[in-house]
Amino acid sequence: xxxxxxxxxxxxxxxxxxxxxxxxxxxxxxxxxxxxxxxxxxxxxxxxxxxxxxxxxxxxxxxxxxxxxxxxxxxxxxxxxxxxx
Numbered sequence: 001x002x003x004x005x006x007x008x009x010x011x012x013x014x015x016x017x018x019x020x021x022x023x024x025x026x027x028x029x030x031x032x033x034x035x036x037x038x039x040x041x042x043x044x045x046x047x048x049x050x051x052x053x054x055x056x057x058x059x060x061x062x063x064x065x066x067x068x069x070x071x072x073x074x075x076x077x078x079x080x081x082x083x084x085x
Contacts (some may be wrong), residue, residue: 004078
């Protein structure tokens with residue numbers, strides 16, 4: 001997971017704990033919580049905080065949606081490469 005975050009464009013200020021990653025993407029504060037469900041399955045939740053910006057909700061949701069989709073795409077690609085898919 002750390003490698004995927006490190007390779008993502010615009011990521012800065014990465015901080016790790018046992019089950020959470022804290023970082024910034026385009027000055028949005030992002031928290032990534034990882035939950036291992038079994039040896040084969042892991043889930044994650046992204047929380048994107050943009051309250052310090054004075055953006056319209058529509059602008060925030062559009063940017064947050066792009067961040068989530070881009071991160072998910074990179075994560076899936078990285079997992080597929082590492083698992084020989």
